[in-house]
Amino acid sequence: MPAPSRPDRPVGPDPAVTGHRPAAAQNGGVAAADYAAGSRSAAPGSQPQPSPTVGVTMDDQASSAVYVSRETDSRVSDDPPLAMEAMRAVQILNPSGEVTMPRPDHPRVMCVANQKGGVGKTTTTVNLAVALALHGNRVLVVDLDPQGNASTGLNVPHHTGVPDVYDCLIDGAPLAEVAQPVEGIPNLWCVPATIDLAGAEIELVSVVARESRLSRAITGHPDQFDYVFIDCPPSLGLLTVNALVAAQEVLIPIQCEYYALEGLNQLINNINLVKQHLNPALDVSTILLTMYDRRTRLADAVEQDVRNHFGDKVLQAVIPRNVRVSEAPSYGQSVMTYDPGSRGATSYFEAAQEIAERGVKEPVGRNA
Helix, strand or coil, X not given: CCCCCCCCCCXXXXXXXXXXXXXXXXXXXXXXXXXXXXXXXXXXXXCCCCCCCCCCCHXXXXXXXXXXXXXXXXXXXXXXXXXXHHHHHHHHHCCCCCECCCCCCCCEEEXXXXXCCCXXXXXXXXXXXXXXXXXXXXXXXXXXXXXXXXXXXXXXXXXXXXXXXXXXXXXXCCHHHHCEECCCCCCEEEECCCHHHHXXXXXXXXXXXXXXXXXXXXXXXXXXXXXXXXXXXXXXXXXXXXXXXXXXXXXXXXXXXXXXXXXXXXXXXXXXXXXXXXXXXXXEEEEEEECECCCCHHHHHHHHHHHHHHHHHECCCCCECCHHXXXXXXXXXXXXXXXXXXXXXXXXXXXXXXXXXXXXXXXXXXXX
């Protein structure tokens, strides 16, 4: 007696054997592919949108609102993300050397200072210096922090026994004998800091004209630099005072958190004291907001407070929290060379552009 047929098994060739799928499954696969192609950029759970060529006019497309985050380029492009990242990398690395940032008509000595630690002083110094050097400016970085992090970020040796800024401050060594060229970055030099600098503040107490030792060393350098960046320690001691006396401008990085604002008044008061008694030309020219987290309202509130208080001194470029910025020093690089297409590199590049354009009256676009 034949076995009864199984009602749940379809009659016909087995798809697992023949390799064919029913028409409904094939059509469903095509529809799914069409839907995926047309809605890759849609948010999860959203309904598929009609094709731009069906029932949507050009005016409708132009009037659609597009949200762009605070930390990204405001220009909307049809290029894929990888292509955009590659374009940013080429712009930042400038391998041809054709694109230049404006060069100032006189050397700009900028002191990067904030007695609050961890606000991005060293990171700002290193990345701004690399960005300017890659675009035609001659830049010198003076590492005045005994930790020597700026030297590490530029991959400059700063172990015990290496001639460093301590020799300039205590022994009066010429800065030209201490400065080292930065490997891979043309037009960039660094005066390293070793652990010997930790005792410099005590030794400077009995030195004549102790506040102006660094100023005389920079002035006596035979080469002409467009920018001199001085990376200060997180304190208001004699090392920072030396930097303030040597500088013409002060760049203050401010972390977008409350604690960073708390000690700002004390820093401004000290800058004013130095200006009154030691360096009348000193001026707070630039404020840079760092570690901006667009997910928090606190970051927006701090930004608004800083902009309302300092006005045009605050750069439009804002440095976001970006893991690439933190990873770069472990490879002895700046984020500009470590990952030039990242948001951190793009933001520092825009900040360097703003600083360069503020330093000249007539910006120059390209070399003749």
